[in-house]
Amino acid sequence: MNTAADQRYLQALDQARRAEGSEGSAALWTLMREEASVKAAQEPILGSYFHATVLNHKSFASALSFRLASKLDNPMLPTMLIRDVITEAVDSDPGILGAAALDIVAAYTRDPACEDLSTPFLFFKGFHALQAHRIAHWLWHRDRRTLAQFFQNQISVTLGVDMHPAARIGSGLMLDHATGIVVGETAVIEDDVSMLHGVTLGGTGKETGDRHPKIRRGVLLAAGCKVIGNIEVGAGAKVGAGSVVLDDVPPGVTVAGVPARVVGRARGKIAAHEMDQSLK
Numbered sequence: 553m554n555t556a557a558d559q560r561y562l563q564a565l566d567q568a569r570r571a572e573g574s575e576g577s578a579a580l581w582t583l584m585r586e587e588a589s590v591k592a593a594q595e596p597i598l599g600s601y602f603h604a605t606v607l608n609h610k611s612f613a614s615a616l617s618f619r620l621a622s623k624l625d626n627p628m629l630p631t632m633l634i635r636d637v638i639t640e641a642v643d644s645d646p647g648i649l650g651a652a653a654l655d656i657v658a659a660y661t662r663d664p665a666c667e668d669l670s671t672p673f674l675f676f677k678g679f680h681a682l683q684a685h686r687i688a689h690w691l692w693h694r695d696r697r698t699l700a701q702f703f704q705n706q707i708s709v710t711l712g713v714d715m716h717p718a719a720r721i722g723s724g725l726m727l728d729h730a731t732g733i734v735v736g737e738t739a740v741i742e743d744d745v746s747m748l749h750g751v752t753l754g755g756t757g758k759e760t761g762d763r764h765p766k767i768r769r770g771v772l773l774a775a776g777c778k779v780i781g782n783i784e785v786g787a788g789a790k791v792g793a794g795s796v797v798l799d800d801v802p803p804g805v806t807v808a809g810v811p812a813r814v815v816g817r818a819r820g821k822i823a824a825h826e827m828d829q830s831l832k
C-alpha cells in the first residue's frame with residue numbers, strides 16, 4: 553500500500569502534528585479504517601481480526617482501549633476491566649490520544665518497514681508499549697500505584713518492554729522492534745526520540761533518588777545501547793549500536809563504543825528521523 557504521495561495522508565499527518573489532544577487522531581483514524589477495510593478484503597482469514605481491532609469501533613479512543621486491553625489481559629483481571637481503566641485515563645487526559653497519534657506519525661515517517669498508518673496500531677508492539685505506559689503513568693500520578701505496577705508487569709511480560717510507570721515520556725516516539733527495552737523510574741524521554749531494541753536507560757546501582765538518564769528531543773538510541781546514570785543525552789544526538797554511555801553527551805554529536813566517545817557530528821538532520829522515508 554503506497555500511501556506516501558497521497559494528499560490526504562499528508563494532510564492527516566499535518567493535522568496530527570498541529571492539533572491538540574484527540575483532534576489530532578481524527579484524520580488518521582479515518583485513513584486507518586479505510587486501510588483496515590482493504591486489508592480485510594485482501595486477507596479474509598483475518599477479517600474478524602480487522603473488525604474486532606478497527607472496523608467495529610466508531611473512534612480511535614474506542615479502538616485504542618480495546619487494542620491495549622487485549623494486549624494486556626491476564627487470567628486474574630478480565631480484559632473488560634482493563635479496558636475500563638484505559639477508557640477512564642483517555643477520557644480524563646486527551647493528551648494520551650494526541651501522543652498516540654504522534655507516535656503513529658513517527659513510525660510512519662521514520663520506519664521504512666511501516667507502509668501505512670494502521671500498521672503500528674495493529675502490529676507494532678513498540679507502539680502498544682508506549683500507549684500502555686502512558687496509562688500506567690497516568691495511574692501512578694493518581695496514587696493508584698499498585699495498578700500502575702500491574703500494567704508495568706503486563707507490558708513487560710507481553711511486550712518485552714519494562715518501563716517504570718513514573719518514567720516521563722514525550723510524544724512522537726518510536727520504539728522500533730521494542731524487545732528488551734528497560735527504562736528506569738527517574739528517566740526522561742523527550743519528544744521525537746527513536747529507540748531501537750535492547751536499549752537500557754538505567755541507574756549505576758550506586759545512586760538513589762534522581763538516578764536515570766535524561767534523553768533530550770530528537771535523539772536516536774541505536775540497538776543495544778546502554779545509557780547509565782543521571783546523565784543527559786543532548787538534543788539531536790546519536791548513540792551507536794552496542795555503546796555504553798557513562799557521561800553527558802553534547803547535543804548533535806554521535807557517540808559510540810564502550811565507553812562511548814564522540815565519533816562524529818550531526819549533518820543537519822534530526823538524528824531520530826534518520827530512518828525517514830524520503831517521500832513523507
Ligand SMILES: CC(C)(COP(=O)(O)OP(=O)(O)OC[C@H]1O[C@@H](n2cnc3c(N)ncnc32)[C@H](O)[C@@H]1OP(=O)(O)O)[C@@H](O)C(=O)NCCC(=O)NCCS
Pocket residue numbers: 729748773774775776790791792793794795806807808809815816817
Ligand atoms: C551511530 C550510527 C547511527 C552511525 O552514526 P554516524 O554519525 O553516521 O557515524 P559513522 O557511521 O560516520 O561512524 C563514525 C565512526 O564511528 C564508528 N562507529 C559507528 N557506529 C559505531 C558503533 N556502534 N560502535 C563502535 N563504533 C562505531 C565508525 O566505524 C566510524 O569510525 P571511523 O571514523 O574510525 O571510521 C550507527 O553506527 C548505528 O549505530 N546505527 C544504528 C544501527 C542499529 O541500531 N541497527 C538496528 C537495526 S534493526
